[in-house]
Amino acid sequence: MAGRKRHSAEEIVRKLRRADELAAAGSTGEQIAAELEVSAATLYNWRRSYGGMDLDAAKELKDLREQNGRLKRLLAEAELEKDALREVAKGKILSPDAKRTAVDMLETTLGMSERLACKAVGLARSTFRRTKVADTPQDPDAELRGWLRDYAVRNPCHGFRRAWAALRHDQKRQINVKKVHRLWTEEGLQRTVRSARKRSGQSSAPAFIEADAPKVVWAIDFQWDSTVDGKAIKIASAVDEHTKQSVLNIVDRSIDAPRLVGELERAFTAADGPPMVLRMDNGPEFISEALRGFCAGRVGLDYIPPGTPWNNGTAESFNSRMRRELLNRNHWTSLLEAQVGIGDYKQEHNTRHRHSSLGYLTPDEYAAQCRHTHTPVACEID
Template sequence: MAGRKKHSAEEIVRKLRHADELAAQGKIGEEIAAELEVSAATLYNWRHQYGGMDTDAAKELKELREQNSRLKRLLADAELEKDALREVAKGKILSPAAKRRAVDMLKESLKLSERLACKAVGLNRSTYRRTPIAATPADPDAELRGWLRTYGTKNPMHGFRRAWAALRHDEHRVVNKKKVHRLWKEEGLQRRIHSPRKRAGQSSVPQVDADAPKVVWALDFQFDSTVDGKAVKIASMIDEHTRISLLNIVERSITADRLVAELDKTFAMWGGPPRMSRMDNGPEFISHALQQFCTDKVGISYIPPGTPWNNGHIESFNNRLRKECLNRNHWTNLLEARVVIGDFKDDHNHRHRHSSLNYLTPAEYAARCIHAHHSVGCEID
């Protein structure tokens, strides 16, 4: 008598997804189990363990439907808040006066209610309704505020120091510089904008064209999430010449040490490292761990910060992965995401006909390509 077949977790996930497709076609449980070559009890147990549903699945589904309308309302409010925050100036709004002006603007431009506008800006409604002292006759600095506003209108590029200098030397008024600074900020006048420099990694090799296999491997990250809202981080790497996918890491988070360990395995699997690896300036890519790993092994070429078009091959692959896989699936758990994304990358290598490869698959093109680095592109046998 033959023993019972033991399915791996990946096989179970694939069969459960196939079962969902069969159920969508109108087949009943016994027919689905027969086609999957398992018993109905086994299929039920699989769904209980891997499908993300417990024994009270029907009850939970009913509760989810009841929550759906509430979530839609919350989502609508959240979208309104995001639209409101886009209308507000960038950066944190710290002073109550600035927040009051932001609330007034949102009420006028987006027609938001006072409650929602105050919530978006982060201002208590009682604070918004309270008349600020600067708007009352009791304000002892009302005349100075008016002078600063007039000066700021005539000299929009000047800061509070230039205004204090004009008060001191042109108006011959003795006033403390710190007081001018405080009133200047409260009136929302011109302030210095700090633009921190973006960190940029130091490339170890000059730019190289991917004119042959194993010359340039492009590496990048993208993100998704499971149904419970937890993040899923995906690392991908392709050979820019053959378009073949080389790396698949799907985790909640990917540290630089984990990336180095997986790159080491990938280099060994594909017969050694490439001449150069192209990547952006993410924290994992400019880390000391990756720099030390690549020393005397593979050159690193960093694209300029904020220029993803300079790493266009991996961006194109990520775009296809997003549209054809991530946007068309929802993940009940991390294992399911690993299996499906891994299958997509395998299909990309062996079934996707790439127009720039004369409609060969990346695996077919790599098998026919001369593995040599020349100043011109390699030839097809």
């Protein structure tokens, strides 16, 4: 069956003129339509649209109608693109993966064609159809991706920098930290970090002594946990502010001043001598006569102003990390289990945790090679 013929404006005007001649000769409407090889309805529509026009006017009218149709389609597509972008997300969509996801959503949710969806989000159709290397068996980073996923399962509180440090120093693999960050993000392992609110203002206390060498300042602090039966566990920790080593481990139901003094004496012996300063808050165990008498003439006591825990940031940071990585992830069935678990964590902190501030060395590795000596700067120690 022959396809439908589309007449140009010139042909329509010529056939209308021929129809007028046949009508003047006495032909009926059916005869005229058969002569012109069109239907009577088509002939009627032609007369309504082009009747009385010359050739140029008819051609101009048809061009205007075609142009108007194109403008309507363009306007409809533009409005559809705006609706699509409002439906997808606010702001710009930058990465190709995000654009692929947006195109899939537009096709399934709004029923848009692939061509129009790709145009709306600004993605080439060839890019949309191309399979990512990461989704193919030929992915060169497949083994590394698996290692990062296993690391994230073992250490859910760690970020990509600590994963990179483990690869670089523990696994002895030469790899760029930016590549680890990219793969870490692509695998969906990136965590939302909510930093504590920053405080501004100057302390009214005199300047603190700077921990510019080992055994200059030890920062001490307490924190609490509990066993599954609801009984309290008190934890005392001390950290060398220069080497980041954990030098004190007390875990008990309660810790009084005499117990603290006895454990500090053992810590001083293990470290081959006391530090110059103990930095702490104004807790009852720290301001006790027992501790002040023990430290008199040996160790200085640096009390931070009340309500300013940021002035003891090293101890607060250590406690916060232990809270996230250990205490919040474990339920202690007994005091002994807590003592063993916390003791192992502090030992692992000294031997395996790599600090960016120490050049990604562990505290023990840094302390073994540190040759810094303290330079007094107008400081007095009781």
